[in-house]
Each structure stands twice: as C-alpha cells, then as structure tokens.
Amino acid sequence: MRVALLTNPRSERVRGVASLRRRAVRARRGRFVVEGPHAVRELMSYAGSEVLEAYLTADAWAAHPDLARLGHEHGVPLYECTDQVLEVMGEAAHPQGVLAVARPVDVTAQSAVGAIGDGFVVVLSHVRDPGNAGTVIRAADAFGAAAVLISSESVDVYNPKVVRSTAGSLFHLPVSVGTEVQEIIDLLREAGVALWAADGSGPTSLPQADLSGPHAWLLGNEAWGLPEDVQAACDEAVSVPIVGHAESLNLAMAATVCLHASSMARGAG
Amino acid sequence: MRVALLTNPRSERVRGVASLRRRAVRARRGRFVVEGPHAVRELMSYAGSEVLEAYLTADAWAAHPDLARLGHEHGVPLYECTDQVLEVMGEAAHPQGVLAVARPVDVTAQSAVGAIGDGFVVVLSHVRDPGNAGTVIRAADAFGAAAVLISSESVDVYNPKVVRSTAGSLFHLPVSVGTEVQEIIDLLREAGVALWAADGSGPTSLPQADLSGPHAWLLGNEAWGLPEDVQAACDEAVSVPIVGHAESLNLAMAATVCLHASSMARGAG
Numbered sequence: 001m002r003v004a005l006l007t008n009p010r011s012e013r014v015r016g017v018a019s020l021r022r023r024a025v026r027a028r029r030g031r032f033v034v035e036g037p038h039a040v041r042e043l044m045s046y047a048g049s050e051v052l053e054a055y056l057t058a059d060a061w062a063a064h065p066d067l068a069r070l071g072h073e074h075g076v077p078l079y080e081c082t083d084q085v086l087e088v089m090g091e092a093a094h095p096q097g098v099l100a101v102a103r104p105v106d107v108t109a110q111s112a113v114g115a116i117g118d119g120f121v122v123v124l125s126h127v128r129d130p131g132n133a134g135t136v137i138r139a140a141d142a143f144g145a146a147a148v149l150i151s152s153e154s155v156d157v158y159n160p161k162v163v164r165s166t167a168g169s170l171f172h173l174p175v176s177v178g179t180e181v182q183e184i185i186d187l188l189r190e191a192g193v194a195l196w197a198a199d200g201s202g203p204t205s206l207p208q209a210d211l212s213g214p215h216a217w218l219l220g221n222e223a224w225g226l227p228e229d230v231q232a233a234c235d236e237a238v239s240v241p242i243v244g245h246a247e248s249l250n251l252a253m254a255a256t257v258c259l260h261a262s263s264m265a266r267g268a269g
Numbered sequence: 270m271r272v273a274l275l276t277n278p279r280s281e282r283v284r285g286v287a288s289l290r291r292r293a294v295r296a297r298r299g300r301f302v303v304e305g306p307h308a309v310r311e312l313m314s315y316a317g318s319e320v321l322e323a324y325l326t327a328d329a330w331a332a333h334p335d336l337a338r339l340g341h342e343h344g345v346p347l348y349e350c351t352d353q354v355l356e357v358m359g360e361a362a363h364p365q366g367v368l369a370v371a372r373p374v375d376v377t378a379q380s381a382v383g384a385i386g387d388g389f390v391v392v393l394s395h396v397r398d399p400g401n402a403g404t405v406i407r408a409a410d411a412f413g414a415a416a417v418l419i420s421s422e423s424v425d426v427y428n429p430k431v432v433r434s435t436a437g438s439l440f441h442l443p444v445s446v447g448t449e450v451q452e453i454i455d456l457l458r459e460a461g462v463a464l465w466a467a468d469g470s471g472p473t474s475l476p477q478a479d480l481s482g483p484h485a486w487l488l489g490n491e492a493w494g495l496p497e498d499v500q501a502a503c504d505e506a507v508s509v510p511i512v513g514h515a516e517s518l519n520l521a522m523a524a525t526v527c528l529h530a531s532s533m534a535r536g537a538g
Contacts, residue, residue, distance in 0.1 A: 038516070046514075131400075139522060144512035172514040207533070243413035243532055245315075245441040247307070253408060253525045256518070260526050263512055264476070 006055070006081040009088040017055075017089040017101060023156045030103060032158035035090050037064045037098045042168030043105075048074035050103040055079045057086055060097030067098065076100075091160035104158065105171060109179040112147035113187045118214050119146040120262045121193070125181040125230055126221040127154045127251065134165020135252040136219065136259075141169035143263035148173065149216075151181035181218075185233050188216050195234040197226055198258050200248040202237030206258065209238045211265035217258050222251050275324070275350040278357040286324075286358040286370060292425050299372060301427035304359050306333045306367045311437030312374075317343035319372040324348045326355055329366030336367065345369075360429035373427065374440060378448040381416035382456045387483050388415040389531045390462070394450040394499055395490040396423045396520065403434020404521040405488065410438035412532035417442065418485075420450035454502050457485050464503040466495055467527050469517040471506030475527065478507045480534035486527050491520050 006014065019025045020033045031052060034043045037060065044051055044067070054067070054076050061068065061080060071078045081089075083097070090099050112121065122140045127133050133155050140148045150157050157163075157177050163170060179187075188195060194215040218234060220226030231237065240249055240257045249257070275283065288294045289302045300321060303312045306329065313320055313336070323336070323345050330337065330349060340347045350358075352366070359368050381390065391409045396402050402424050409417045419426050426432075426446050432439060457464060463484040487503060489495030500506065509518055509526045518526070 042514075135519065135522065138515055138519070141513040142509075142511045142515035142518055142522075167516065167519070169513070169515050240411075240529070241532070242411045244410040244438070245311075246407055246411035246438050247436065249411055249525070250404065250407070250436070253404065253411075253521070256522045256525050257529050260509070260529075263510070 004079055006079055006085050009085050014085055014088055020101070021091050021160060023159065026156070026158050031101050032104065032163065033090065033160055034100045034102060034163055035092045035098070035160065036096045036164065037067060039163065039168045040098045040100045041067060041070065042171045043100055043102055044070040044074060044076065046171035047102065047105045050105055051076045052101045052103060053077045053079065054098070054100040055081045055086060055089065057081060057083050057097035064098065092164060105175070106157065106177045107174045109149055109176040109184055109187055112149050112174045112176040113191050113193070115146040115174050116191065116193060116214050117146060119144070119266070120211070120215045120217065121145055121147045121149060122255070122259065123181065123184055123216050123218045124148070124150045124154050125218060125226055126151065127219060129222055129251070130155050130159045130161035131165045132222060132251045133157065134162045136255045137166040137175065138169040139256045139259045141172045143259040144266070145173065145259060148175045149179065149184050150175065150177045151184060152178050153181060181230055185230065197231055197234040197237040198254050199225060199231070199237040200239055200254065202239040204236045204238045206238055206240050206261055209236065211262045215262070217255070217262070219251060219255055273348055275348055275354050278353050283354055283357055289370070290360050290429060292428065295425070295427050300370050301373065301432065302359065302429055303369045303371060303432055304361045304367070304429065305365045305433065306336060308432065308437045309367045309369045310336060310339065311440045312369055312371055313339040313343060313345065315440035316371065316374045319374055320345045321370045321372065322346045322348065323367070323369040324350045324355060324358065326350060326352050326366035333367065361433060374444070375426065375446045376443045378418055378445045378453055378456055381418050381443045381445040382460050382462070384415040384443050385460065385462060385483050386415060388413070388535070389480070389484045389486065390414055390416045390418060391524070391528065392450065392453055392485050392487045393417070393419045393423050394487060394495055395420065396488060398491055398520070399424050399428045399430035400434045401491060401520045402426065403431045405524045406435040406444065407438040408525045408528045410441045412528040413535070414442065414528060416445065418445045418448065418453050420453060421447050422450060450499055454499065466500055466503040466506040467523050468494060468500070468506040469508055469523065471508040473505045473507045475507055475509050475530055478505065480531045484531070486524070486531070488520060488524055
C-alpha cells in the first residue's frame with residue numbers, strides 16, 4: 001500500500017508525527033516514532049501488528065525493498081515522502097530516510113517478571129539518560145536477559161533517543177514501563193528472584209557473585225545510584241573490579257559487564 | 270594566584286578559549302580545554318605541569334576549595350569568572366563552573382608501546398564518535414590497560430566531547446595520537462605483541478582468546494570496522510558471544526567487555 005507522496009513539511013500529518021517528540025503527546029496519543037531502516041525492520045518483524053504507518057524517502061524505498069515487503073505483509077500504510085518531510089517528522093540528525101509510527105510495545109511488570117524462568121532480568125530505577133537506557137536494553141538483548149523493567153521514575157522508553165540507542169533491541173524482548181521500583185521489587189521477591197544491585201562501591205566483587213540461579217540486576221541513577229530503600233531490599237551490592245585510577249565505570253559500561261557475566265554464567269560462548 | 274574577575278563574554282581572552290572548540294585552532298595553538306571539576310582535578314593531579322590556566326565561577330570556587338589548592342601547587346593562574354563567561358568559553362551543556370586550558374598530554378606511539386610490559390594496550394583505528402573514543406579510554410583506564418593508541422585517522426582526542434567522556438581517564442594512562450594505524454601495527458609487531466581484532470563477526474569467541482601474554486585490542490570504525498589490511502595484520506578476530514536477537518554490540522560496549530576480559534585474565538577481582 002504505497003499511499004501517497006508527501007511533500008508539505010507543514011501539513012497537519014507531518015506536524016502530528018513531529019509532535020510525538022514530546023512525552024506528553026506520546027502518552028496522550030498512545031504512539032511513538034521509530035527511525036532508521038534497521039530499527040523499523042526490527043519493529044515490523046517483531047511487533048508488526050503495532051505499526052500504524054511508515055514513511056520512506058524515494059532513495060530509502062529503493063535501498064530497502066524488504067521494508068515495503070514487510071509493510072505489505074502486516075498491512076502497514078506506506079507513505080513516500082521528501083527528505084525535508086522526513087527531517088521535520090523525525091528527531092535523528094541522520095534519519096536515513098525511514099520512519100515509522102507505532103503503538104506502545106511494552107508489557108506489564110507481572111508479565112516481564114513471569115518471563116524470567118531460570119534466567120535473569122534487568123531493572124532500571126531512576127535512570128535518566130536516554131542513551132544509557134537504550135544501551136542497557138541493547139545489552140540485555142545481546143546477553144540473553146529474559147526482560148527489562150523500567151521503573152516509572154526513569155526516562156521514557158519511547159523517547160526517540162532511547163528508541164534509537166536500543167538499535168532494534170526494544171522489539172526483541174519484553175520491556176515493561178510505568179511501574180514503581182518498589183512494586184517491581186515486590187514482584188521479583190514473590191517470584192523468588194535474587195536481587196543484585198550493580199554498585200561501583202558494592203562489597204561483592206562481580207567474579208564472586210553467584211549468577212547461577214534466577215536473578216535481577218538493579219541499576220540506579222547515573223549520579224546517585226539506587227535509592228536507599230531499594231539498596232536495602234537487594235541481596236547484595238555487586239561492583240565490577242577496577243584496577244586503574246578510574247573512579248568508576250559509567251552506567252552503560254557497568255551494565256554491559258554485569259549482563260555479560262550473567263550470560264557467561266549460563267554457558268554462553 | 271587568584272588573578273582577576275572576568276565578566277566580559279566578548280573579551281579577546283574569552284573568545285580565544287572558545288575558539289579551542291575547533292580542531293584546527295587546537296592544533297595551531299597547541300592547547301585544549303578540560304571542563305568540569307572532576308576532570309580538571311584529574312588534569313591538575315596527573316598532568317599539573319601542562320595546565321596553562323583555570324577558570325572558576327564564584328560558586329565553583331566555594332564548592333571545590335581543593336582545586337584552588339592544586340592550582341597554587343602547580344603555579345596555575347586561576348581566574349574567577351561569571352557563569353556567562355564560563356558558558357561562552359566551554360562546550361558542555363552543564364560545565365559545572367570549572368574549566369582549564371592545557372597543553373597536549375599525549376605521548377609518542379613508541380612510548381605507548383614501550384609501556385606494555387606483559388600487559389595490554391588498546392588501538393583505535395578510524396573511530397569517529399567522540400563519545401565512543403572517550404568511553405574506550407575510560408574503560409582502558411578502569412581495566413588496567415598500559416596505554417591507548419589513537420590512530421591519526423580517528424577523532425581528535427582533544428575534542429571537548431572526547432575529553433568529557435573520558436571522565437579524567439585521559440590523564441591517567443599514556444595516550445598516543447597522530448600515528449597511522451599501519452605504523453602502530455609495525456611497532457606492536459616489533460615489540461612481539463599479539464594483535465586481537467575486536468570484530469562482531471570474528472571466528473574466535475572471546476572466552477577462547479588467549480589473553481595471558483602481552484596483547485593489543487584493535488577497534489575499528491563504528492560503521493565498517495577495521496580496514497582490510499589491518500584485519501589481515503591481526504593474529505585473530507575475536508567476537509563477544511551474542512545470545513539474543515541483537516545484531517551486535519556497539520563499539521564502546523564491545524571494548525568494555527574485551528578489556529574487562531583482559532583485566533580478568535590478569536587476575537583482577
């Protein structure tokens with residue numbers, strides 16, 4: 001369904017998509033934007049029923065024929081548009097000619113916790129930087145986490161910068177949003193999951209942490225870490241051993257190392 | 270030496286510092302800018318003789334008395350300035366009231382390779398993203414790399430975004446710049462160092478890589494990896510095992526996992 005050629009960057013439709021940059025508009029209208037051929041491909045492949053419409057420039061249409069095929073398969077209206085229209089709609093500096101609008105893909109916290117089996121999940125509490133949140137979701141996907149739970153106190157997962165940093169991983173595993181971190185902890189406790197706080201000054205060194213059973217990694221705010229009551233609720237505070245003069249790892253680096261360790265403990269590689 | 274109160278954001282001095290945002294100006298004048306109290310503290314502590322001047326707002330002066338002490342110790346002229354002056358001089362969105370100008374701190378490639386002992390180093394070839402380059406330097410520091418060698422084809426290490434992403438680690442270990450990657454490889458070969466290419470599609474899985482002897486991690490461009498001749502010069506191409514649907518890790522994540530593995534292989538933790 002190649003619907004039309006959009007040329008007017010000031011049209012109501014184009015301004016409507018552009019307004020999804022604002023969290024309040026996304027929440028009210030129940031939709032968000034995915035940019036770039038790779039991310040849109042993953043969206044269509046893993047969450048095709050949630051895609052409402054997709055926009056491609058003529059160049060992108062020629063370069064990515066599989067996107068049109070995927071769109072047709074899932075009954076997604078496809079619009080051709082000018083470079084200028086795509087730029088106005090999107091947020092990325094280099095949108096690469098492809099953009100889609102989709103309904104939210106998150107699951108409930110109950111369902112995310114239910115996915116754990118004997119695996120592991122990641123909990124983000126008060127994480128504020130979009131790039132960090134997106135990178136953690138990407139790492140969770142790469143290292144086989146069962147789910148990611150993003151507390152209601154954290155950055156909006158549908159922020160275009162978060163979506164972009166996940167590089168499509170947002171659509172690969174269950175991600176829950178909107179639940180307070182204390183409620184997430186209660187759900188994990190009820191499910192008998194061990195809680196590991198990732199904490200640069202934690203007394204347990206990562207190689208000593210027992211990652212064999214079902215567990216959750218809790219990651220806190222970039223500047224001040226986890227709230228005290230969350231720390232207190234955790235079984236252990238685990239730090240990645242630092243040998244140089246560096247004060248600490250940043251959040252995304254620490255998460256990457258911890259999730260890689262969980263993956264290794266389950267026999268990956 | 271609290272020299273003066275600077276209030277004019279259009280003065281020649283202030284515009285001179287601001288112009289160091291441009292690579293050509295940095296190269297011509299042989300100086301660069303360090304922003305934020307933590308990074309300036311590390312600069313003064315580890316490379317005090319290279320600091321030419323430092324600027325603090327009144328608030329920062331009160332909040333970080335140790336910076337004035339460190340400045341005095343190293344004979345650094347200290348200027349008090351208004352928030353507006355500091356904003357104009359710097360590049361950071363939140364400069365936190367502290368900025369220093371310093372001479373380059375890099376070492377020669379020979380000296381960086383000479384530092385390896387039985388440890389490991391990191392080579393960046395054609396890395397373009399400032400945040401990635403800075404994060405790799407931070408990881409190299411945290412995991413005890415002996416040095417970082419940044420090829421002449423890569424982003425400028427004195428780019429303010431790179432400096433900021435290193436979080437002070439730029440001043441903790443030898444960093445060489447300006448040497449072509451092929452020359453770096455020749456130097457490493459002569460020194461008998463094993464060359465591991467970090468490559469998402471590499472046939473050797475990270476847990477199988479022998480990280481016990483002196484080795485170098487080579488990291489390539491974010492989009493297209495290492496040039497073919499560099500790949501061919503490496504002993505093995507090593508990939509981090511991925512278990513989910515993620516296509517790959519980003520450069521900073523892959524570097525973090527590989528350097529952490531090198532650190533573990535040397536008994537850290």
